[in-house]
Amino acid sequence: MSYELTKWLHIVSALLLFGTGLGSAFYKLMADLHGDVRVLAVVNRHVVLADWLFTTPTVILQPVTGVYLLHQLGIPLLEPWAVIVYGLYALAGICWLPVVWLQIRMRDLAIAARENNTPPPAAYWRLQRAWFALGWPAFIALLAAMWLMVDKPDFTF
Numbered sequence: 001m002s003y004e005l006t007k008w009l010h011i012v013s014a015l016l017l018f019g020t021g022l023g024s025a026f027y028k029l030m031a032d033l034h035g036d037v038r039v040l041a042v043v044n045r046h047v048v049l050a051d052w053l054f055t056t057p058t059v060i061l062q063p064v065t066g067v068y069l070l071h072q073l074g075i076p077l078l079e080p081w082a083v084i085v086y087g088l089y090a091l092a093g094i095c096w097l098p099v100v101w102l103q104i105r106m107r108d109l110a111i112a113a114r115e116n117n118t119p120p121p122a123a124y125w126r127l128q129r130a131w132f133a134l135g136w137p138a139f140i141a142l143l144a145a146m147w148l149m150v151d152k153p154d155f156t157f
Contacts, residue, residue: 006065007069013057016054017058017059017142020058025139027043028043037110037113037114040106047107055096059096079152081152081153088144091137092138098130099135105127109124110124
């Protein structure tokens with residue numbers, strides 16, 4: 001695969017990863033603040049779907065294209081800035097994996113509440129707080145990783 005195509009895939013998948021995460025977080029947070037169980041059921045269902053359609057493929061594509069770009073550019077895989085990117089990406093992934101489970105669980109709770117015509121249970125709001133807390137380190141880690149990939153700072157001393 002050419003360098004240009006690899007770079008394009010890497011950039012587009014980064015945009016999809018970041019954009020889907022930010023967009024899903026925004027709409028889910030707005031639905032949570034609204035509190036209407038009908039809205040919660042629909043938005044949580046769509047957030048889970050967006051994760052499967054957009055986030056999951058980009059989570060796989062990012063490291064594959066990233067390592068291949070390093071190879072194509074002749075940059076050592078253990079270049080200090082790249083190693084930091086790997087760590088930040090792992091941190092984001094460690095946060096994202098439980099978020100996937102939380103989103104699925106919140107979706108199911110919201111759908112059940114809608115079907116029973118009841119408000120969301122207390123468990124929904126506990127899960128929502130954990131989901132919100134896990135989003136921040138993942139968001140910050142991805143921002144920092146993007147900066148490092150663009151700037152490629154020289155950490156030699």
